[in-house]
Amino acid sequence: MPSPMVDDAREIKEENPFESMMSRFDRAAQLLDLDPDLYAVMRVPNRELKVYIPVRMDSGRIQVFEGFRVQHNFARGPAKGGIRYAPDVTLDEVRALAAWMTWKCAVVNVPFGGAKGGIVCDPQQMSQGELERLTRRYTAELIDIIGPEKDVPAPDMNTNEQTMAWVMDTYSMHARHTVTAIVTGKPVELGGSAGRREATGRGLLFVINEAIKRFKMTPPQTRVVVQGAGNVGGTAARLLYEAGYKVVAISDIHGGIYNPNGLNIPDALEYLRQTRSFEDYPEAEQVTNQELLELDCDVLAPCATENQITSHNADRLKCKVLAEGANGPTTAAADSILHEKGVFVIPDILANAGGVTVSYFEWVQDRMGYFWREDVVNQRLQEVMVASFNDVCRYAERHKVDTRTAAYMLAIDRVAYDTRMRGFYA
Known part of the structure; x- marks a missing residue:
């Protein structure tokens, strides 16, 4: 009988989001007979950035926060993914979420790669001013690796429209002109999309x-x-x-x-x-x-x-x-x-992909400066979600696998195709 220490170790591994993501990726890659070279490239992130963010608190003291941004893949387009604020954010979690974003975008056939960001903080214990200063300094630390053609952040756990407005304004101040397409999930009045919140x-x-x-x-x-x-x-x-x-x-x-x-x-x-x-x-x-x-x-x-x-x-x-x-x-x-x-x-990479789909719609609308009615956004979202659901079910039936494995296989197949066609710059 396993010792409690062994059981604890198994449980920690089971609940490590990166381990879960990688085990599913490995199974799907094996079933696809993925080329070993493609496997070696796709299983790791393109870039990981860890930053230490000094913030002057309302007390006048400086507190240093730890932040991350992981950019997993750029094969299909700019990286895309939210920013979360939570006391238990870890690099493993952000790394897993960035990879999930790659597969999520590919499942719904949106031309983005995956990214994710996070800051270790407790927003419930911080004032609005402290959160604004934290957000702006974090944005400044990321300024060289984010942008409408590079990496487009969005809200996530404990971040919202206001957070995205701060990111947009900070980036725009550095660019010396208003750049609405730098983030999605903004207020509609600042270039957000109707229907994004829901x-x-x-x-x-x-x-x-x-x-x-x-x-x-x-x-x-x-x-x-x-x-x-x-x-x-x-x-x-x-x-x-x-x-x-x-x-x-x-x-x-x-x-x-x-x-x-x-x-x-x-x-x-x-x-x-x-x-x-x-x-x-x-x-x-x-x-x-x-x-x-x-x-x-x-x-x-x-x-x-x-x-x-x-x-x-x-x-x-x-x-x-x-x-x-x-x-x-x-x-x-x-x-x-x-x-x-x-x-x-x-599976999550299909079921909750409505958010990134309408984020894509928002990015498109920002870049062309023309905005759609909410009923048009919802209709186009429905078309994407229904088509993607049927794609995954057909893939599952054809390969005789469960729907989660099918979703991963479909996503990896699409990213692998684009990676193979682009080749490797050296």
Whole structure:
């Protein structure tokens, strides 16, 4: 019997996002019989930058923050990826997320490579002024490696439209002219795209719509559990509710609520907005985030954070469809368990690609100085998400693999083709 120390080591490895990403990449590359030279190039990032950011705090003292930017791949176009602020950001996490962005862009056939950034900080303990000074200095540190043709940042965990406006302004001051295409996820008034804020949640709705057709179900028959009530989870829950789905549970970081007859999602989200918690919500029973994942449902949509479904709880899931709104909510070690249970997985690199798709639309609109109506944005998003869902399903059927492996294979195949055609400059 393994010792507790060995078990702990396995768990740490299982929940390392870079290890999960690489194990899936390796499996897909092997099934594709990827050329060893291409494998050697594609498995590593193009560039990793680590910076130390001195910021004058409101107290007058200087505090030095650690920041990262990883640019994984440029074969298909400029790098693209968000910036997250969190106390537990690590280089491994940022490295994994950058690679995920490469595969995500390739799955939906958007001409970007992958990147990601992060700063180790606790934004809940910082003032608006401190966050602005942190953002501007971080942008200045990245100034030589970002740009509309190089690397286009976006919001991520604990960053938002205001953060992107600061990045855009700082970059524009250095460029000596306004450069709206340097970031996406900006306010509409500063060159942002209509529909961008809801894009990830809306994209999730579109692929869930396609997935339930495979089970000959309709929205009113479909019970949905959503983990997370932020921009992705809250938006997805509301849009699913408006589309006629029976959303039976939803949660935030503190815990969730469950009503087997269905929740009034607009009412529940308004309660959360007012009280900052689902605690004591009168129309449902309380559940923990762990209990929520194991509720009986047709569609489970983890839209919170990484490593929620692991080898320890995957066998207790009771959903037919797992729609991954978050990045990396399922560890690689859980994949085989879900496959054996017959769970239909819409993998994160497809399910939550609505955000990067509309980010691409925003970048295009900024570069041509002409902006689309929201209904046009949503229609084009639907076309991309439905086509990409069908591409992945066809790939899975043709190669006789699960949908996650198919999504990775499709993405790697596309990036490998472009890399091979471009050749290696030496």
